[in-house]
Amino acid sequence: MLTEEEILARLKPGCICKGIKLHTILTAIENGADTYEEIAKRTNIGGGSCKSKRCRAKVAALLVKQNQ
Ligand code: FES
Numbered sequence: 001m002l003t004e005e006e007i008l009a010r011l012k013p014g015c016i017c018k019g020i021k022l023h024t025i026l027t028a029i030e031n032g033a034d035t036y037e038e039i040a041k042r043t044n045i046g047g048g049s050c051k052s053k054r055c056r057a058k059v060a061a062l063l064v065k066q067n068q
Contacts, residue, residue, distance in 0.1 A: 015055045017048030025059060029066055036060065 002010075010023035020043055028042040036059045040046035045055045 014043070014058065015045035015048060015050075017050055018044060020045050025062065029062060034063065036063075 010021065010026060012022045014020045014022040014025040024043045025039055025045065028039045031042075033039045033042050036046075036052075036056050039059055040052075040055075045059075046052045048055075
């Protein structure tokens, strides 16, 4: 069960240019997506005004954290 802090963290932006929440990205990772490309395909992140710079870095950090 998630703590209140974890729930609030998941409501933060994942892809700010498309309004996609972090929990959408985390759910994709929890369901087996393990590359930026796969996560982008499942969540529709990327291709926004950041040109994948911001969200790619965010996903990379989440994947590192997931694999620790
Ligand atoms: S943060 Fe939206 S496309 Fe990268």
